[in-house]
Amino acid sequence: MTFITGEEMTIQTPVLRSVNVVRYVTPLREGGSLPAIVEADDGFLYVLKFRGAGQGLKALVADLIGGELARALGFKVPEIVFANLDSSFGRTEPDEEIQDLLRASEGTNLALHYLSGAITYEPAVMRVDDRLSSQIVWLDCLITNVDRTPRNTNMLSWNRELWLIDHGASLYFHHSWDNWEEQARRPFVQVKDHVLLPWASQLPEVDAEFKAKLTPELVNNIVAMVPDEWLTGYGIDASPAERREVYANFLLTRINSSEIFVNEAQNARKALI
Structure with a gap:
């Protein structure tokens, strides 16, 4: 292994x-x-x-x-x-x-x-330590990524390192914009299906670390990278700048209230082990 x-x-x-x-x-x-x-x-x-x-x-x-x-x-x-x-x-x-x-x-x-020669992460073959498992689970709870399950891990092993891919199923709040503030404060119940949850024993430590790193400036800089042409046709009357603001505020709200999804993940983990 x-x-x-x-x-x-x-x-x-x-x-x-x-x-x-x-x-x-x-x-x-x-x-x-x-x-x-x-x-x-x-x-x-x-x-x-x-x-x-x-x-x-x-x-x-x-x-x-x-x-x-x-x-x-x-x-x-x-x-x-x-x-x-x-x-x-x-x-x-x-x-x-x-x-x-x-x-x-x-x-x-x-x-x-394209990572030529990369192989799909298999939990039975590759063991991810508790710290890295906790970090990945925390990230997926933040962005509400429903696509990191044993059936579809969206992780690759390449050059003996773990690589994360395909976050397109994240941020699903943007399929219904009206209540984004409420959704930002919801626990991520789908974490119970996360492939790395059994080993995510360091969530409180990772929570403190990552909250300090994800500053408003950093979050806004990342959201600002989204092209205007990708922020059209959402069925709402808002400019690309206004839509970027919603994305940034959604993420910052989740970061500031991260204890909600951390507690959910810890409870889901206790039910597994």
């Missing part, structure tokens, strides 16, 4: 590059979003998340914010980039479903650096 430990984490200021997609390599037929491996004009391969996929732009917003919050807290996260898809791209694609997806995704998409 491989044993993965949590090392001292340092805050990093997020900076996202932009690339142009030049080649569609292969689809990754996982879930309903049909991500794909693509090559960009910088010569690297990326896992591209399409704006035209069924989960839509909100999944890209959640993936960006969740991924960069994780990186800022010191977790290993593949580089996230803005990936531009030109209108002429994919015209020769023979698969009609993929061609429709490409046409619906013209403009700015989200992509993660």
Whole structure:
């Protein structure tokens, strides 16, 4: 069994590059979003998340914010980039479903650096120590990430290190904006299904550490990275700046009232062990 430990984490200021997609390599037929491996004009391969996929732009917003919050807290996260898809791209694609997806995704998409040779995290094979488990559980409670379960861990082992991927199912409050303040103070009941919960024995210590690191300035800087064009069509009468403010306030409210979701996680853990 491989044993993965949590090392001292340092805050990093997020900076996202932009690339142009030049080649569609292969689809990754996982879930309903049909991500794909693509090559960009910088010569690297990326896992591209399409704006035209069924989960839509909100999944890209959640993936960006969740991924960069994780990186800022010191977790290993593949580089996230803005990936531009030109209108002429994919015209020769023979698969009609993929061609429709490409046409619906013209403009700015989200992509993660492809970790060649990475393997999916398996709890029976790789043991994550209590500190790192607690840190990951705390993060997922903060961003309300429902997608870190034994069935779909969304973690990879690469170069003997644990990497976090795919936060698109986070921040689900943005599917119903009217009561975001109430949702920000709710416990994260889905934590009972978290793959690392049995080993998350250091939640109070991590809570104090992470609350000190996630300053309003840092949170606002991460939310400010979301492009205006991703903050349209939400069915509400608000500008991109106003929507960013809601995202930031939602996160800051959860951080300031983190004892609610920490207590929920501790109670759910006691029921397991």
